[in-house]
Amino acid sequence: MTAPVIEFKQVVKSYENGPPALGPVDLTVSAGEAVAVLGPSGSGKSTLLNLIAALDRPSSGEITVDGVRVERLGEAAGAKYRRARIGMVFQFFNLIDDLCVLDNVLLPAQLAGVGRGEARDRxxxxxxxxxxxxxxKHYPGRLSGGERQRVAVARALINRPPLLLADEPTGALDTASREDVKELIKDLNEQGQSIVLVTHDEELAATCATREVRLLDGRVVSDRALSAVSR
Amino acid sequence: MSRRRERRRAERHAAGARRAGSGSVLRKVARAGASRRRLQSLILILVTTGSMAAALLAAQLLAGVDAPFDQAFGRQQGSELTLQYDATAATTAQVAATAHASGVTASAGPFPTTVLNGYTTDLNMPGLDLTDFPLPQMQLIGRAAPGGPVDDVELTAGHWPTAANQIVIAEGSSPLDGSPMGTTLTFPHSPGDPTLTIVGVANTVSQTADAWVLPQEVSALAPAGTATGYEMLYRFASAATAAEVTADRTAVTKGLPTHAVTDAESWLTLQSAAQTGGNAIIPPFLGAFGILGVILSVIILASVINATVAASARRIGILKALGCTPAQVVRMSAMQALIPCVAGVALGTVFGTVGALALLSNTGQALNVGTPPLSMPIEVLVPISALALVVATAVLAAGRAGRMSVLDALAAGRTPTSGRGRAVQRRLARTRLPRPVSLGLAAPFTRPARAAALTLAVVFGVIAATFAVGVASSLDHATTDVSDNKGGVLVYIDANASGPPTAKDSAAALKAVEAQPGTAAYVSSISYPMSVQGVGEDGTVTEFSGGGAWSFYPIVSGHWFTGPNQAVVPTHLLRATGLHLGDTITVGEDGRLFPLTIVGEAFDTHQQGMEVLADAATFASVQHTVPLGSISIQLKPGVDQAAYLSSLNAALSSSNSIATVGQGGGGKLKLIMGALSVMMTLMLVLVAALGVIGSVMLDTRERVHDIGVYKAIGMTPRQTTAMVLTSVLSLGIVAGAIGAPLGIALHDYVMPLMGNAVQSTLPPDVLNVYQPLEVALLALGGIAIALIGALGPAGWAGRIRTATALRTE
Structure with missing residues (x-):
């Protein structure tokens, strides 16, 4: 059995004394897995992703990602943690429109202090x-949605993170681009990249994921491995 | 017919209802926008308050320093002719009857008056201990109340005397100027050695008194054997020229005994002194600050309003997507900007008015013209202009936003997508600079207009600081360094005496100075009236003697005299007579004429710049009865100044003289101008910093989504803060590089104006005051203003949580 890359232990997240938006959740993701997190709106998918990325802190419980206790991280440590261990892909790409494609991809490496030459090659x-x-040399505004998402994936992988988080990566794409991105995610996982993707897209999950976790009202209601056939 | 009219009326009604409906919705949207965007509204309130206060203060200052003597003279119904009558030569009734003379339109008096000498005081303030010294003469006037048809005296502190032991001091009445209430004065030469308490300070621009008591107290205070008199103040139907004033005087004194009038003062003399005296340098100086303040306020307000509306582009996009017309968008934006700005204008008016009152009071004190009142038209016009500026800027900016495509407007919240600045961004990305720094340095190029406005604001802050430093330095040179006795410590001896100092006192003082072992050399001066070519009988000659070879005043051109029959003259005298260096100027007394070669032009504002300075040997044949004015002493190397002063003062105790560390002229003027320039500079720098805060905060809020992305991909809070700070760093550098030279240029433009105000050319030492290191530091001030202004927004950007930033629309 491979080492866990993500470990959630009794994780609960509540907002302003309301009912838990997530949890309690126990979840373990092994290295090399591609986990699709599915569920309706408000089920806690994005909260789960934000907790893994240290963009948010749990109300209680423990989160360990690649050996790092995430729930204890402050903003600065969280930023360094994301640089080194997390690659993030967003639904709306979140590329910096004023930087060319290459500079967008280089950005996380440069923030981490990697020399420009080395980072440029990568x-x-x-x-x-x-x-x-x-x-x-193009600017993101000139690229199609699929191309922008590919650039976003390149940016996410520039620092060789052990974990790639994707939030509705095909949500803003046309059909052709969606297929394109599906293939990309599948290929990445086949090359050994651990991936957690949050999506509404059942087909994306079925195509790209090795495991499917379903959330409802903040709780895991189903957690099953997907067969190679279904992929 | 009637049906058609009814239909038209119904259509008009419906259209009106639609307009009213849309108007009310727009108002609701605007109100919601202003209240929901609390930070943005707070920034607008802060910036509007600061700009408004600065503009109002500056405008009030500009109005206040415009012909201040004439303003005060009109306000106080100044005395156009003040006559002192000898009580033994004219009766009260005779003096009172002069009020009915031909041409007199108003009068006040007769007020009983006497002259007091040698009084002492318990005044002991830091830097001014007068407890042991008899003080010089004081003209005391008995007056029941400050008001009246002529010389409506302005009480600036305390109250008018209500009892026998109370006295009010005239503002500018040295050396008691600035005495706190409760200071006591003892009159040892008056019957019963009475002690009076200072209960008020008042200003008379007509300079009709040094102090006031109740009328019945004058005779009680008059020293035994001293004659009392009457003072009478007049205004006339025509007193615009010296000839008219002379004719008025003749009319008033017609029928009185020949020697009834002991002294006369024309308002024209006071006006001339005010316009050409040392204080005349203040209006151009404050005027420059006033203009800077108004321009800076307009720039800051306009740029921040513009940025605020631009930051609402996404909201405008949504409204347009919902069907708002461009005109409605413009109205909504103007309303949304107006809501907080009205609050800011109201607050700014309050702060500006309070500040203006304080500043006008200080200025009035410096100019000795009471407290110039607030200009009511300015109090109304400036706030209205500010609101008009807000609406005009908001309408222009919203017009631009209204013309944007809905999609572009909806994409707001991210770095602008235009090609602007991309080349710079690309080049900077290839440098070895840390990435947050290069990102920050490139940021201004994405919004060049906003960056230019922000730079301009900082430029004005740097100009103000540079100008203030330069003026302070120039004043220091012009007032402290009146002598080039730089080899030792300057010590002045002022003939402050318990009676008019005598020539005997002067001889004793000189003897005492010569006897001091610490004295290396000295120069003494005596001023006395003499006829001067081109000036007439009212001329003054100041002669210098002693072994010292230094000049008493800064030399503008030529050199200090090197022997007898040479003259150094102030610029004003040269201009008035049309003489030049090398020409001969003739002075004379009792038929004896002394032709002197002009060898130097001096910066000297004494005697309104109309005196001739020469070696005492020139006038060896003239017998003087006037005492020494002062003695400038150079100490031997290593002599302790304090010990020397103490020893000399002990030796001077019998000569009616005191030795003090020389500050030259203008000590009080310098202090007040220093305080004014510090206050104005701080205000302008604060407003500039407020502009930076507003601009950078709005810019940062506008780019918050990108900041969220940066943070999500690994930018630490410190890196984020550094990125925002460096976004203003380049602007600060540019602003410093532009502002410091412009500040020097402003100094070089205003200083000669200040010199012209006192009818003098300024010497090079006074003009060339900036040192390279000082200029470098002032230029760095641009960076300081920019960074201080950006600290708050940068800290906010560093602190904002990534998830929050990413969610922000």
Whole structure:
């Protein structure tokens, strides 16, 4: 059995003394897994993702990601943790419109203090691997949705994070681009990348994930491995 | 017909209802916008308050320093002719009857008066201990109340005397000026050695008294054997020229005994002194600050309103998507900006008025013109103009936002997507600078107009600081360094005496100075009236003697005299007579003429710059009865100044003289101008910093989503703070580089105006005051203002939680 990359122990998250938006949740994700988190709106999917990324703190419980106790991290430590261990892909890409594609991809590496030359080589390799190296000097506004999401994935992977978090990665894409991104996520996982993706898209989950976790009203109501056939 | 009219009426009614409906909805949206966006509203209130206060204060100052003597003279119904009558030569009834002379339109008096000498005081303030010294003469007037048809005296502190032992001091009545209430004065030469308590300070621009008591107290205070007199104040139908005043005087004194009038003062003399005396330098100085304040306020207010509306672009996009027309968007934006700005204007009016009152009081004190009142038209016009500026800027900015496509407007919250600044961004990304720093440095280029406005605000802050430092330094040179006795410590001996000092006192003082072992050299001066070519009988000559070879006044051109028959003259005298260096100026007394070669032009405002300075040897044949004015002493190296002063004062005790550390002229003027310039500079720097805070905060809020993205991909709070701070760093550098030279240029433009105000050319030492290191530090002030202003927003950007930033729309 591979080492867990994520461990949730009795994690609860409540907002302003309201009912728990999430939890209590116990969840373990092993390295190399691609876990799709599914559920209706308000089920706690985004809260779960924010807790893993240290964008938010749990009300109680323990979260360990790649050996780091996440719930204790402050803003600065959280930023460093995300740099080193998390790659994030957002529904609306969140590329910086004023930076060209290459500079967008380079940004996390440069923030981490990686030399520009080294980071540039890695960025160009990633862009090439993701099929968007031709757009390195372009600005995000000129790219299609699928291309932008590929750039966002390249940016997420620039620091070789052990975990990739994707929040509705196909939510803002047309059909062709959606297929494109599905393939990309599947390929990444097949290369050993641990992935947690939050989605409404059952088909995306079925295609890309090795495991499916369903949430309802903040609780895990189903957690099952997906067969290779279904993928 | 009637049906058609009814239909038209119904249509008009419906249209009106629609307009009213949309108006009410817009008002609701605007109100909600202002109250929901609390930070934005708070910034607007703060900036509007600061700008409004600064603009109002500056405008009031500009009005207050415009012909201050004339303003005060009109306000106080100043005395156009003040006559002193000898009580033994004219009766009260005779003097009172002069009020009915031809041409007199108003009069006050007769007021009983006497002159007191040698009184002592318990005044002991830091830097001014007068407890042991008999003080010089004081003209005391008996007056029941400060008000009246002529010389409506302004009580600036305390109250008018209500009892026998109370006295009110005239503002500017040295050395008691600035005495706190409760200070006591003892008159040892008056019957019973009475002690009076200072209960008030009052201003008379007509300078009709040094102090006031109740009328019945004058005779009781008059020293035994001293004659009392009457003072009478007049205003005339025509007194605009010296000839008219002379004619008025003749009319008033017609029929009185020949020697009834012992002294006369024309308002024209006072006006001339006010316009050309040392205080005349204040209006151009404050005027420059006033103009800076108004311009800065307009820039700050306009740029922050513009940024506020621009920051609402997404909201405008939503409203347009819902069907708002561009005109409605403009109205809504103007209303939304107006709501907090009205509060800011109200607060700013209060603060500006309070500040203006304090500043006008200080200025009035410096100019000795009472307290100039607030200008009511300015109190009304400035707030209205500020609101008009707010509406105009909001309408322009909203017009721009209204013309944006809905999609572009909805995309707000992210860094602008235009090509502006991308080249800079790309180049900076390739440098070795830490990425947050290069991102910050590139930020201004994405919004060049906003960055320019912000830079301009900082530029004005730096100009103000540079100008203030320069003026303070120039004043220091012009007043402290009146002598070039730089080899030792300057010590002045002022003939402050328990009676008019005599030539005998002067001889004793000189003897005492010469006897001091610490004396290296000295120069003594005596001023006396002499006819001067081009000036007439009212001229003054100041002669210098002693072994010292230093100049008493800064030299503008030429050199200090090196021997007899040479003259150094102030600029005003040169201009008035049309003489130049190398020309001969003739002075004379009792038929003896002394032709002197002009060898130097001095910066000297004494005697309104109309005196001739020369070596005493020139006038060896003239017998003087006037005492020494002062003695400038150079101490031997290593002599302790305090010990020297103490020893010299002990030796001077019998000569009616005191030795003090020389501050030159203008000590009080320098202090007040220093305080005014510090206050004005702080205010302008504060307003500039407020502008930076507002602009950077709005800019940061506008880019909050991007900040969330930066943080999500690993930017630490410290890196975020550094990014925001560096976004203003380049602006601060540019502003410093522009502002410091402009501040120097303003100084170089205003200082000669200040010199012209006192009819003098300023010497190079007074003009060239900026040192390279000082200029470098002032230029760095731009960075300081920008960084101080950006600290708050940068801290906020660093602290904001990533999830919150990402969620922010």
């Amino acid at each position: 960025a160009l390799t990633l862009l090439s691997a993701l099929g968007v190296d031709g757009y390195a």
